[in-house]
Amino acid sequence: MCNHDSFMNQAVELSALALTNPTGGPFGAIIVKNGEVIGKGNNSVSTNNDPTAHAEVMAIRDACKNLNTFQLDDCILYTSCEPCPMCFGAIYWSRLSKVYYACTKKDASDTGFDDDFIYRELNLEHTKRKIPMIALDKEKAIEIFQKWKEKQDKIDY
Amino acid sequence: MCNHDSFMNQAVELSALALTNPTGGPFGAIIVKNGEVIGKGNNSVSTNNDPTAHAEVMAIRDACKNLNTFQLDDCILYTSCEPCPMCFGAIYWSRLSKVYYACTKKDASDTGFDDDFIYRELNLEHTKRKIPMIALDKEKAIEIFQKWKEKQDKIDY
Numbered sequence: 001m002c003n004h005d006s007f008m009n010q011a012v013e014l015s016a017l018a019l020t021n022p023t024g025g026p027f028g029a030i031i032v033k034n035g036e037v038i039g040k041g042n043n044s045v046s047t048n049n050d051p052t053a054h055a056e057v058m059a060i061r062d063a064c065k066n067l068n069t070f071q072l073d074d075c076i077l078y079t080s081c082e083p084c085p086m087c088f089g090a091i092y093w094s095r096l097s098k099v100y101y102a103c104t105k106k107d108a109s110d111t112g113f114d115d116d117f118i119y120r121e122l123n124l125e126h127t128k129r130k131i132p133m134i135a136l137d138k139e140k141a142i143e144i145f146q147k148w149k150e151k152q153d154k155i156d157y
Numbered sequence: 158m159c160n161h162d163s164f165m166n167q168a169v170e171l172s173a174l175a176l177t178n179p180t181g182g183p184f185g186a187i188i189v190k191n192g193e194v195i196g197k198g199n200n201s202v203s204t205n206n207d208p209t210a211h212a213e214v215m216a217i218r219d220a221c222k223n224l225n226t227f228q229l230d231d232c233i234l235y236t237s238c239e240p241c242p243m244c245f246g247a248i249y250w251s252r253l254s255k256v257y258y259a260c261t262k263k264d265a266s267d268t269g270f271d272d273d274f275i276y277r278e279l280n281l282e283h284t285k286r287k288i289p290m291i292a293l294d295k296e297k298a299i300e301i302f303q304k305w306k307e308k309q310d311k312i313d314y
Contacts, residue, residue, distance in 0.1 A: 086246025
């Protein structure tokens with residue numbers, strides 16, 4: 001069995017926990033660095049009361065905790081399903097180098113999850129979205145951004 | 158001062174913590190239900206070693222913990238900046254009813270954050286993305302989805 005298959009199998013085994021020991025939906029993910037698994041996650045939305053506890057997010061948080069960092073350069077994610085927009089964002093913010101996935105967002109949709117719908121919503125005008133997003137006055141907020149730009153001793157991420 | 162201004166001011170005050178007591182970037186968010194603040198968050202990426210610890214995600218986790226739920230129906234998010242794709246996804250998964258924001262994703266980009274870039278990446282073909290996303294065989298993973306569909310005693314989210 002090649003490494004890809006072996007790593008993906010581990011992610012899929014984590015997804016299968018939803019059938020026997022459910023903490024959320026049937027999704028699993030692992031993170032690999034230099035051929036070693038450094039983070040694992042399975043969907044834990046319902047037991048953690050955390051709608052952000054998707055498998056990829058859980059694996060990213062686990063890997064970051066294990067490596068004591070908030071950036072996962074040179075790390076690869078294996079996930080049992082194509083990431084939803086939330087996990088897509090988390091992958092970019094954590095600076096993973098590559099993602100391998102098994103099921104697609106269409107498969108997730110067919111199984112009752114909103115992934116594909118959320119992808120479509122992203123491209124709608126703000127006020128036409130199912131959850132409307134409305135701009136308010138930004139005068140005070142943008143002052144903070146300006147002060148942040150001028151700040152010397154900041155940690156970038 | 159109208160309610161909107163008062164709630165947005167609270168979100169912006171949380172964003173300003175990044176200048177005086179930094180835990181991450183200059184972003185703040187609150188969640189309101191029936192006129193009452195039920196969750197708060199400010200970006201805590203660097204101190205938490207958690208790249209998913211954006212203000213909106215922190216506020217959603219806080220509100221869910223306080224209400225002992227993973228769904229925030231009839232709740233409104235006030236955020237000092239337009240949500241990035243990760244937070245956008247988190248907003249949909251948590252079923253918030255509405256979002257008010259101050260700064261835009263373009264303002265975030267101009268301040269050194271990748272929000273706008275990640276929005277553009279979402280619409281690229283998978284292999285053309287800066288972080289390539291590659292499909293592997295899904296035979297085993299889709300079996301789990303199939304079994305999930307047939308499962309009777311599951312918690313939907």
